[in-house]
Amino acid sequence: MLIKIYYIVFFITVLKSIIILRKNNFFSQNYFFVFLIVNFLIDFFSELNIISSKAIQYNYLNLFNIFFFIIFYFSYLKNKVLPILILVSTLLCVIFTSHYFCFDKYNLNLAILYCITNIFYSLYWINLKLNNVSKVRITNEPLFWISTSILVWSCFFLFRIIPMYLLDEEDKQFLKLLKSILLIINIMVYTLFYVGLTKYKNSKDEISTT
Template sequence: MILNLIYEIVVLISFVYSLYIGLIKNKSKQQFYFFLYLLMVILIDIIPVNMYTLIKFNRNLLFTVYIILSILYFGCIYQMNIKNKVFRVLNLLLSITLISFIFYKSQIQNVEKLEFISIISLPVFFIFISISWYIFKLKNVNEKTIVSDFLFWISSAILIWSVVFIFRAIPMYFLQKNDSGLLNFLISVFSLINIVTYLLFLVGLIFVNNEPTSRRI
C-alpha cells in the first residue's frame, strides 16, 4: 500500500536526520536523542512488517512493547521539561498505573487480541501530556516563539495521532466482524495520519535550533 510505503520513508528520513543531529553534529539538546525513539519504531513497526517471511513475531506483542517503551520515553521527556509539581506527580502516577495494567492484563504468551486497556492507554497518555504541555506554555510565556520548541512539534503530532487512533482502534474488533469496508477506510485514514505525525516530527527536527548535547536539558 502506497500510504504505508510513504510512512516508512518519512520515518527513515526522520531517523537518519535525527541520527545526524545527535551523533555527527553532536547537537541534540532539544531533540532529546529522538533517533532512539525512531529506532524503536523501525525495529517494532517497520522491519517485522517488511521481513515477515524471515522474522516471526506476534504483532500484538510488538505493539504492547511499543506502548510501554513509548510511555517511558515520552513520560521522561515531559517530566523533565514541564516544571510543575502537580503535573510531575500525575505524570509519574499515570505512567506507573498504565504500565502496571498493561503488564497485568496482557497475555505475553500467544497474544491473540490486545486488551482494551492496552489499546487505549497510549492515546490517553499522549493526550494528557500534550495538553499539559500546552497549558504549561500558556502559563509560562517567554520571548521565544512556541514553534522554536521541539516539544511543540511532538505535542502537536501525538495529539493528532491519539485522537484519530482512538476512532480507529476502539471499534477495530467489532468492525472486523460487522463492517470490513468501514474498517479498511479507517485504516487508510490512520495511515495518512501516521504520515502527518512523522512529518511533524521531521519538521521539528529540521527547524528547531540545535544546541550542543554537552549542555544539560
C-alpha cells in the same frame, strides 16, 4: 502506495534525528531519536513479517512508548504527580493484562492508556507554554511540533482501535478505510516530527517549570 510513502517519510525523519545527534551532543533531542529508531525498526520488521507475533511486539512497543514519554516530558512537568499516576496505572494495566505479553493478542487496554497519556502530556505542555512568557515563539519550539503530532495521532488512534474488533465483524470496509486514514495521519505526524527536529538546531527548547 501509501505504505511506501509512510516508510519513506519515517526513514527520512529517523535519518534527520541521527544527523542532529552526530552534530550535537547525545542529549540534544532529549533522547527523541531513541523513540524514532525503536518505532521504525518494529514497524519495518512487522511489515516484512520477520516477527510472527505482531500483536505481542506492539504490546511491548506501547509499553516502551509510555515509559519513554514519561522520561521525555518529565522535566517539563510542574506537578510530578501526573507521571507517577501514569506509571502506577501502566504497571497495574500490565499486571492485570499480563497474558497479552505471552499470547498473540493485541492489548487494547494498554493501547488506550498509551493514547490517553499522550493526550495528557501534549495538552499539558502546550498549556504550560502558552501560559509562560518566552522570547522564543512557540512554533520555534521542537516540542510544539512533537506534542501537536502525538496529540493528533492519539486522538485518531483511539477512534481507530476502540471499535476495531466490532468493525472486524460488522463492517470490514469501514475498518479498512480507517486503516488507510491512519496511514495518512502517520505520514503527517512524521512530517511534523521532521519539522520539530529541524527546530533543535535553533532552540534548546527550555521552559521554566517553577
